[in-house]
Amino acid sequence: MSMKPEAVFSCRDVHITIADKEIVKGVSLTVRPGEIHAVMGPNGSGKSTLANGLMGHPAYTVTGAITLAGADITGLTPDEKARKGMFLAFQYPVAVPGVTVASFLRAAVSAVRGGEVPVREFRKELLARMADLEMDPAFAGRYLNDGFSGGEKKRLEILQLLMLKPRFALLDETDSGLDIDALKVVAEGINTAATDDVGMVLVTHYQRLLNYVHPHVVHVFMDGRIVRTGGPELALELEEKGYDWLAPVAAAAGA
Amino acid sequence: MSTVPTVSDIGSDYSQRYGFHDPEDYFQRAPKGLSHEVVEMISRLKHEPEWMRTLRHQALDTFVAKPMPTWGDTEMLSQINFADITYFLRATEKQGETWEQVPENIKRTFDRLGIPEAERKFLAGVSAQYESEVVYHSVKEELTKQGVIFLDMDSGLREHEALVKEYFGTVIPPDDNKFAALNSAVWSGGSFIYVPKGVEVTIPLQAYFRINAERMGQFERTLIIADEGSKVHYIEGCTAPVYSSNSLHSAVVELIAKRGARIRYTTIQNWSNNIYNLVTKRALAYEDAIVEWVDGNIGSKLTMKYPAIILKGERAHGEVLSIAFAGPGQHQDAGAKAIHLAPNTTSKITSKSISKDTGRATYRGLVKIRKGAHGCKTSVQCDALLIGSAARTDTYPTMEIAEDKVRVEHEARVSKLGDEQLFYLRSRGLSYDQARLMIVNGFIEPFVKELPMEYAVELNRLIELELEGSVG
Numbered sequence: 001m002s003m004k005p006e007a008v009f010s011c012r013d014v015h016i017t018i019a020d021k022e023i024v025k026g027v028s029l030t031v032r033p034g035e036i037h038a039v040m041g042p043n044g045s046g047k048s049t050l051a052n053g054l055m056g057h058p059a060y061t062v063t064g065a066i067t068l069a070g071a072d073i074t075g076l077t078p079d080e081k082a083r084k085g086m087f088l089a090f091q092y093p094v095a096v097p098g099v100t101v102a103s104f105l106r107a108a109v110s111a112v113r114g115g116e117v118p119v120r121e122f123r124k125e126l127l128a129r130m131a132d133l134e135m136d137p138a139f140a141g142r143y144l145n146d147g148f149s150g151g152e153k154k155r156l157e158i159l160q161l162l163m164l165k166p167r168f169a170l171l172d173e174t175d176s177g178l179d180i181d182a183l184k185v186v187a188e189g190i191n192t193a194a195t196d197d198v199g200m201v202l203v204t205h206y207q208r209l210l211n212y213v214h215p216h217v218v219h220v221f222m223d224g225r226i227v228r229t230g231g232p233e234l235a236l237e238l239e240e241k242g243y244d245w246l247a248p249v250a251a252a253a254g255a
Numbered sequence: 256m257s258t259v260p261t262v263s264d265i266g267s268d269y270s271q272r273y274g275f276h277d278p279e280d281y282f283q284r285a286p287k288g289l290s291h292e293v294v295e296m297i298s299r300l301k302h303e304p305e306w307m308r309t310l311r312h313q314a315l316d317t318f319v320a321k322p323m324p325t326w327g328d329t330e331m332l333s334q335i336n337f338a339d340i341t342y343f344l345r346a347t348e349k350q351g352e353t354w355e356q357v358p359e360n361i362k363r364t365f366d367r368l369g370i371p372e373a374e375r376k377f378l379a380g381v382s383a384q385y386e387s388e389v390v391y392h393s394v395k396e397e398l399t400k401q402g403v404i405f406l407d408m409d410s411g412l413r414e415h416e417a418l419v420k421e422y423f424g425t426v427i428p429p430d431d432n433k434f435a436a437l438n439s440a441v442w443s444g445g446s447f448i449y450v451p452k453g454v455e456v457t458i459p460l461q462a463y464f465r466i467n468a469e470r471m472g473q474f475e476r477t478l479i480i481a482d483e484g485s486k487v488h489y490i491e492g493c494t495a496p497v498y499s500s501n502s503l504h505s506a507v508v509e510l511i512a513k514r515g516a517r518i519r520y521t522t523i524q525n526w527s528n529n530i531y532n533l534v535t536k537r538a539l540a541y542e543d544a545i546v547e548w549v550d551g552n553i554g555s556k557l558t559m560k561y562p563a564i565i566l567k568g569e570r571a572h573g574e575v576l577s578i579a580f581a582g583p584g585q586h587q588d589a590g591a592k593a594i595h596l597a598p599n600t601t602s603k604i605t606s607k608s609i610s611k612d613t614g615r616a617t618y619r620g621l622v623k624i625r626k627g628a629h630g631c632k633t634s635v636q637c638d639a640l641l642i643g644s645a646a647r648t649d650t651y652p653t654m655e656i657a658e659d660k661v662r663v664e665h666e667a668r669v670s671k672l673g674d675e676q677l678f679y680l681r682s683r684g685l686s687y688d689q690a691r692l693m694i695v696n697g698f699i700e701p702f703v704k705e706l707p708m709e710y711a712v713e714l715n716r717l718i719e720l721e722l723e724g725s726v727g
Contacts, residue, residue: 055682058674082684090682094675098697104680107693111684143697160683 006070008033008199009086009168014064016046016053023049025224025254027064031168031199038202038210038235041221042243047203048091050221051172055088056081069167083112085167089157089174095145101156102126102140105163112164129162132192134185150177158189168199175209187212207239222250269497269554269720273368274527276496277360279468281386285343287470291315294440297343301409301443304416314429314439321433324559327619328586331557335531340472340503342441344386350407351391361385368494370463377709379458380405384475385465387443398456404449405460408476411447418449422478426509426537426565434533438474438507445475445506450485450516459488459521459707464504466495466530472503479509481516481544488519490710494554495527501556503531510538510546514568517545523710525717526554528585534560542568542597549705550577552587553717561619563592566600566631573602578702581614581646582721590619590651591635595661599630606637607699610646611721618667619651626657634664640698642672642691642722692719 009031016024023046031037041047053060056078066074068084076084096104105126110116127137133155145153154174161169171190175183190213194200202209210232218234219226222243227250228234283300285293294315298308323332351357354371365371365383374381380394382405389407398405404415412419429439446462466473481487495502504526512518518538526532532555538546548562564573575591593602608616618637639648650667672694680690696703696715703711 052678055678057678077687078678078681079684079686079690082682088682090679094673094679096676096680096694096697098700099693104683104693107685107689108680108683111686111689164683 005032007031007067008069008197009201010067011054012065014050014054014062014066016049017061018049018059023224024053027224027226029201029219029226031201033199034196035217036194036200036202036213036215037217037219038204038215039219039221039226040204040207040235040238043205045222046224047205047221048172051088051091051170051203054170055086079111082164082166083114087161087164087166087169089161089169089171091173091176093145093153093157095143095148097143097146099144100141101144104144105160108160109163126163129159132162133159133189135159151179151182154178154186155182158186158193161193162189165193167197169193170201170203172203173205174202175204175206183209184212207235210235220246222246223254225250225253227253269527273494273525274497275367276467276469276498277364281344281346281468282348283343283345285341287341288338289315289318289340289342289441293342297441297443300343300345301412303412306420307412310424310429311440314436315441317430318433318436318440321430321436323433327559327588327617328557331531331586335501335503340470341468342472342474343443344468344471345388346385346467347390350389350410352393354391357391361390364465364467365391365463368463368465373461373709377458377707378461379456380460382407382446382460382462383465384444384462384473386467386471387473389444394460401454402451403454403456404447406447408445408447408478409443411478415447415449418480419447419478422480422509422511424509426511426539427507427535432535434505435507435535438476438505438535441472442474442476442507444473445477445508446479446489447477448479448487448489450481450487452482453484454482455486456488457486459490461490461492464491464493466502466504466526469496469498470500470502472505474504475506477506477508479518479520480511481513481518483513484515485513486517488521490521490523490707492523492525494525495530497527498529501529501531503533504555505531506534506536508534508536512538512540512544512546512571514541515543516541519547519549520562521549521706521710522551523714524550524552524554524558528554528556528582530555532558532560534558536560536562538562538564538573540564540566540568540571540573543570544568545572545574547574547576548591549702550575550589551702551714552577552579552589553714553721555585555587557586557588559588561590561592561621563594564602565594565596566602567596569597569599571597571600573600575604575606576702576705577606578699579606579608579616580718580721581608581610581616583612583614586615586617588617588619590617590621592621593623593633594621595624595628595631595633598628600628601632603633604635605701607640607702608638608648609640609642609695609698610648611642613645615647615649617649617651621653621655622663623655624658624661624663628658629660631658631661633662635666637667638698639669640672640695641669642695688722692722695722
């Protein structure tokens with residue numbers, strides 16, 4: 001067996017509770033550089049809680065151990081995690097009225113890169129990435145997610161992914177609410193961001209996105225646990241059979 | 256792309272930037288407390304005509320006779336000790352026309368506040384009031400040539416008595432309310448502006464009000480008359496030292512916009528948190544006139560101020576755009592009034608408030624449409640943002656609509672500085688403070704974008720200091 005490179009992201013026995021209710025019941029994941037993992041599961045299985053909890057949502061209590069590029073990030077705040085190279089593409093990005101996409105992104109890029117980015121340079125980069133995602137330049141002047149369609153919100157998440165260049169990205173249901181053309185553009189953005197030194201986890205209900213972004217590892221997530229792990233073929237199997245056939249496995253895991 | 260909040264200024268605070276004070280070494284000072292003797296002294300010192308002297312004495316009687324308001328923050332109001340306040344302070348013998356003519360310590364104060372610099376950069380005229388009177392006044396020569404009058408109110412009365420007599424107290428009579436009566440009795444300073452027919456003053460005129468002494472009362476009186484088809488933008492700013500004792504600021508501002516005229520009146524109120532700010536502001540808008548109050552209340556202990564527009568002529572339009580920031584121990588009781596007397600008049604009221612910690616913001620507004628004033632349109636929007644679980648906001652929107660053929664819109668919204676918004680921004684690397692500031696700056700953006708750039712920058716910085724909680 002060849003030596004595998006050090007994990008870019010790992011979590012060990014992560015439990016997540018909200019208001020005393022345990023939603024995530026012991027999850028371990030190891031993502032190596034260049035790997036794309038898919039976490040697939042039915043609605044209500046706790047996928048989004050896993051994504052938000054790992055990023056450090058203040059409403060969640062997280063136990064277990066989380067590392068990013070070898071460093072322990074378990075107790076860090078969301079902004080500390082982001083500055084260390086972690087990213088979460090939100091399923092439901094919130095609106096921040098009065099703050100333009102451009103000013104928000106410039107602040108975020110400056111924070112993550114650890115220094116003010118010159119305006120001209122920033123603008124050039126922003127417009128190039130927006131062009132990649134087939135976004136109208138006028139988009140930069142709109143207020144953050146304010147009155148955006150579902151598709152526009154998802155594109156903006158991917159724009160942020162491309163601008164912030166994280167080491168590890170969690171993408172929560174990024175395919176939902178996209179028509180087929182938008183899905184292709186978004187997938188292309190994800191593939192661009194998924195370079196050899198980057199790790200990614202796609203959290204998704206459907207196989208749809210996986211036709212364009214090919215995962216190396218597929219995990220089935222049910223009732224707060226990973227109940228099966230396999231290769232890309234597992235996603236196709238789920239597409240064909242749904243999740244029900246794995247219910248007994250999930251039940252056994254919870255027993 | 257320039258609205259990125261920076262955190263470079265954090266650490267400087269109100270005490271340091273505005274809260275300092277000079278020694279109280281004054282030329283003339285009225286004895287503490289309110290009496291006919293004090294009123295007489297003020298009028299005599301100003302060599303006023305008999306009608307004004309009489310008006311003052313009658314106004315004092317009105318003030319004494321009228322009870323304190325039984326609405327608003329009656330508890331805070333009851334703490335004002337009218338006998339412990341100095342009602343008139345003349346800091347210097349002569350008003351300067353250049354900054355060199357202003358006494359050194361006062362000039363230094365205004366230097367520290369950045370007024371001469373602002374004047375050089377972007378103002379058409381400046382009036383700087385220190386305690387009771389204007390100590391510096393200057394207006395660009397081209398405006399004077401066009402017939403524009405921009406004077407302090409005392410000089411206005413001396414040099415244009417007929418004009419002042421015709422309009423003074425016609426929009427806000429001395430017996431309008433207790434504090435208007437107080438101002439009418441002891442008024443001093445403020446601005447007198449007359450813009451002749453068809454003249455457009457394209458760059459703003461500014462007045463800056465500074466209280467320096469402890470337990471001081473400042474009662475400036477402003478009257479702006481924009482003649483037919485003219486245009487003017489007036490900006491006022493105010494600060495005071497931080498004292499543990501309270502001071503009183505009670506201004507009266509009357510605006511008259513004649514047919515087709517346009518007045519914009521912008522206020523950035525940043526009094527220290529020991530000032531009672533009880534102000535009456537009202538405008539008359541004639542046919543096709545436009546009046547806009549852009550009103551920012553950041554400072555003071557208690558502010559009670561409801562800029563009003565009386566839409567007297569057909570198709571007149573009035574707007575009030577305001578923000579209030581109430582930090583710990585502050586109560587911003589602010590709002591707006593639009594009185595539609597003529598048909599086809601329109602008004603728009605947008606009020607935004609932020610309450611932080613124990614801060615309290617109240618919106619109190621009145622929209623009135625008279626029977627027969629058909630075709631009127633009005634919209635009122637109130638947005639309140641709460642930061643912290645103890646923050647409080649109240650809304651009292653009164654609508655008195657006596658006409659059927661009108662369009663009335665009203666919307667009120669209260670939001671809490673959201674965990675989801677904070678989490679979203681923080682997941683992008685912004686610290687808690689940066690994220691909070693960005694959300695608040697976004698909230699006030701509709702107001703800030705109406706300000707001249709220099710004021711927008713200043714306001715954003717003030718808000719940042721307020722959020723930091725370093726304001727004394």
